[in-house]
Amino acid sequence: MASSASQDGPKPTGLVMQIILRRDLLTEHGWPVGPLLAQSAHAATAVLHLHRDHPDVKRYLEGDDGRGWEVMRKVTYEVPDEAALRGLGAKLDGLTPKLSHHLWIEQPECIPTALAIIPNKRPKQLKKAMEEAGCELFK
Secondary structure, eight states, X not given: OOOOTXXXXXXXXXXXXXXXXXXXXXXXXXXXXXXXXXXXXXXXXXHHXXXXXXXXXXXXXXXXXXXXXXXXXXXXXXXXXXXXXXXXXXXXXXXXXXXXXXXXXXXXXXEEEEEEEEEEOXXXXXXXXXHHTTOEEOO
């Protein structure tokens, strides 16, 4: 029986990226779902690009076996509004150690729409900051 690395699945890294979107863009501002999904993609792409040299970003993309991109994990959350999204960013800025993230501002309207956090192992202080900001799984 032949066994090869190509038959084995990629190894999960245990890292996950959190993407947080504003619920009010759908409910109060009438944004269609498609453009809101694009905002999450913008935030995720931006945070990976801006922090591409961070060891956790490299490991998230490369994995331990060069196939990390095949097992990337993301979880999408929502907050009620802009104030909650900005508040979460401020809480993340105050964490020690700092947890890098990016707040996507849609242009040319200058509307904060989504926040993405670099891949991480879900530290307790992140969970607390997200709870305090009113984060819930996106519905």
